[in-house]
Amino acid sequence: MAKYILRxxxxxxxxxxxxxxxxxxxxRLIPGDPAVAMLGEHATEENVARIREQxxxxxxxxxxxxxxxxGDLPGFFDxxxxxxxxxxxxxxxxxxxxxxxxxxxxxKERFPATLELAxxxxxxxxxxxxxxxxxxxxxxxxxxxxxTMIGSLLGVSIPIFWLGIMEIMLFxxxxxxxxxxxxxxxxxxxxPVTNLLLLDSLLTGNFAGFWDALKHIIMPAVxxxxxxxxxxxxxxxxxxxxxxQEDYIRTASAKGLxxxxxxxxxxxKNAFLPVITxxxxxxxxxxxxxxxTETIFSWPGIGKWVYDSILGRDYPIVQGVTLLIxxxxxxxxxxxxxxxxxxxxxxxxx
Amino acid sequence: xxxxxPEVEVxxxxxxREHRSLWLDAWRRLKAxxxxxxxxxxxxxxxxxxxxxxxxxxxxxxxxxDYNAKLRAPNLVSTPxxxxxHIFGTDKLGRDIFTRVVHGGWNSLRVGLxxxxxxxxxxxxxxxxxxxxxxxxxxxxxxxxxxSGLGLALGLLPAWIARQWFQVLLFGGLGAASxxxxxxxxxxxLTRLLFALAGMLLGGVSGxxxxxxxxxxxxxxxxxxxxxxxxxxxxxxxxxxxxxxxDIILSFPSYLLAIAIVAFLGPGLEKGMIAIGVVGIPIYARxxxxxVLSVSQKEYVLASQSVGEGHGRILFKHVxxxxxxxxxVQATMGLASAILSAAALGFLGLGAIPPEPEWGAMLGxxxxxxxxxxxxxxxxxxxxxxxxxLGFNLLGDGLRDALDPKMRAK
Numbered sequence: 081m082a083k084y085i086l087r088x089x090x091x092x093x094x095x096x097x098x099x100x101x102x103x104x105x106x107x108r109l110i111p112g113d114p115a116v117a118m119l120g121e122h123a124t125e126e127n128v129a130r131i132r133e134q135x136x137x138x139x140x141x142x143x144x145x146x147x148x149x150x151g152d153l154p155g156f157f158d159x160x161x162x163x164x165x166x167x168x169x170x171x172x173x174x175x176x177x178x179x180x181x182x183x184x185x186x187x188k189e190r191f192p193a194t195l196e197l198a199x200x201x202x203x204x205x206x207x208x209x210x211x212x213x214x215x216x217x218x219x220x221x222x223x224x225x226x227x228t229m230i231g232s233l234l235g236v237s238i239p240i241f242w243l244g245i246m247e248i249m250l251f252x253x254x255x256x257x258x259x260x261x262x263x264x265x266x267x268x269x270x271x272p273v274t275n276l277l278l279l280d281s282l283l284t285g286n287f288a289g290f291w292d293a294l295k296h297i298i299m300p301a302v303x304x305x306x307x308x309x310x311x312x313x314x315x316x317x318x319x320x321x322x323x324x325q326e327d328y329i330r331t332a333s334a335k336g337l338x339x340x341x342x343x344x345x346x347x348x349k350n351a352f353l354p355v356i357t358x359x360x361x362x363x364x365x366x367x368x369x370x371x372x373t374e375t376i377f378s379w380p381g382i383g384k385w386v387y388d389s390i391l392g393r394d395y396p397i398v399q400g401v402t403l404l405i406x407x408x409x410x411x412x413x414x415x416x417x418x419x420x421x422x423x424x425x426x427x428x429x430x
Numbered sequence: 431x432x433x434x435x436p437e438v439e440v441x442x443x444x445x446x447r448e449h450r451s452l453w454l455d456a457w458r459r460l461k462a463x464x465x466x467x468x469x470x471x472x473x474x475x476x477x478x479x480x481x482x483x484x485x486x487x488x489x490x491x492x493x494x495x496d497y498n499a500k501l502r503a504p505n506l507v508s509t510p511x512x513x514x515x516h517i518f519g520t521d522k523l524g525r526d527i528f529t530r531v532v533h534g535g536w537n538s539l540r541v542g543l544x545x546x547x548x549x550x551x552x553x554x555x556x557x558x559x560x561x562x563x564x565x566x567x568x569x570x571x572x573x574x575x576x577x578s579g580l581g582l583a584l585g586l587l588p589a590w591i592a593r594q595w596f597q598v599l600l601f602g603g604l605g606a607a608s609x610x611x612x613x614x615x616x617x618x619x620l621t622r623l624l625f626a627l628a629g630m631l632l633g634g635v636s637g638x639x640x641x642x643x644x645x646x647x648x649x650x651x652x653x654x655x656x657x658x659x660x661x662x663x664x665x666x667x668x669x670x671x672x673x674x675x676x677d678i679i680l681s682f683p684s685y686l687l688a689i690a691i692v693a694f695l696g697p698g699l700e701k702g703m704i705a706i707g708v709v710g711i712p713i714y715a716r717x718x719x720x721x722v723l724s725v726s727q728k729e730y731v732l733a734s735q736s737v738g739e740g741h742g743r744i745l746f747k748h749v750x751x752x753x754x755x756x757x758x759v760q761a762t763m764g765l766a767s768a769i770l771s772a773a774a775l776g777f778l779g780l781g782a783i784p785p786e787p788e789w790g791a792m793l794g795x796x797x798x799x800x801x802x803x804x805x806x807x808x809x810x811x812x813x814x815x816x817x818x819x820l821g822f823n824l825l826g827d828g829l830r831d832a833l834d835p836k837m838r839a840k
Binding site: 094098143234237386387391398409413 | 593643678689694779803
């Protein structure tokens, strides 16, 4: 087992290098001179030269063949990509162009907000999706099943940013029940422990703060949860339908076990594997979906930050956040693979 | 005078069913499904209105501007204060939202169609070849093409380092040689050493003509290429390399990658199409590969192989038609998600360049006016996205049931 985990870990490395390569190549997509693109068209020549020097843009992209002709072997490898990669190994994602602050530092400050939003959305998706999926599989072709199928199809068809806008329109503009942006009302403060506000307020016993944070997070979390909820519902339903046709389920019902026990003790355990895979895949799209949701709700996480950076053409930030999300996505899928092997003894490790 | 004619007996053999093709069968099943037909109708309405508007309804977004009529609520009848009818209301520049939603359909659907076209064609070809050569041994000609191609491609590196483009041909030749000499060297134990030496000499000697250090580096690179080229790679290696590259693309959440690509390329509909299309390639490659793998062990494929049909003929006449149905289903569903991604790009200001109408961009334009209560400016473009995406999803669901009756139960 340990060997299997180790081998899966090692197999991630080439993919990870490929990911850094793709993100590095983004820079090459910028039309024209990246240094001019960073500074704007009215930049002075000295400034452009300084930026080129600072970001190593005057170096070749991958290998310096001119250095080789001059007999300089280390110079041959001194390229933009090698510099980028060695900076990454030191957790240095470069500096923001406009604010001149290390990207990694701001990332650390803003990531908890996104994490909290994504975790709550996943929680909602599991809480709603799995029971409904089980219920509609056990009452196949009933009105509940039909509604579930149409509802889940609708769930994957609604753009989450539009749903967010509609929520704001209804609950903030017309009904004035919920605030339309940010994490907390002005004047409310929560002592930071983990920087996940809901958790922190509970840990410090600050229930007024918890209520305020909950009122702020509920709309973006519901908007972000629609697609995962729909997909988890569908997956649970079809996986349960598969399992319910097995002989051991018939045996279990035949020997007189209650429907509840058959569904939850016998069927669900076996139907859960495909659902776990889907949860892993959805984790990545939750983080990506945060770009849209956070933009609408002015949520101070990494998604809103990326949106602002795209508008401001602050490329290192876009690169840094994309890299972070890709790495998290890879790791979550690795965990899913490993948990798969742990849960299903039929999967061989060698 | 009457003669008794022998009664003509019409023979009906109930065991023989009237001949129906697979596609006709599928169409009958599709017609029987109410939700699938609903999807088909929705898709048809959107496609027809978008194409019709583009060709027969003149609209110039650059000239469309009326500050006197900005942010008007929908009105269905003409009144003295509001003489013009706007059934969906007007936006911040006084433009009729109904007109823009209909014309926006042309842009939104076009992005989806072109993007899916890109990922479908490239992805399916990659998946077809990967799956096919994983299950069939390559013949001599294919090996020769693959190995010389590989030699040429690998030779680019030393050629680029030394600025000697003839090196590409040298390594291409080395790749071809490994196929040509394969039989002769079958019992020779030191093939890899031989090719490593040959590669080192090819790279090193030509590199020395430029500078000593260039010669050294080219020799090392040539040595490695020689080792790689020594034994002709089989289809499995080809397939696993292709799939590894697909894995790298798949390790990004798909539309985040599309957003990032367009963020760097700069906004524009065409760039959005390309970005969404590239991001979708791995899905089709994986699907086509696994479908080919399951089909290529079927008796009819083995039979056509044993009567000596060529690989191209087997691939395109026997394998491809039998893997079409999962691909058609995926493409229909893919259209739905491509329209969603395109809308997301437009919403973030990375799609159509204003004032060009596009559903996502219209939402991005109008949602800032929400606090003034202008619900119509965001409701209708959003509904257009929801219904078109829902239409393709319903149709795709129905197609899956129709094309694969075994899956119908689910």
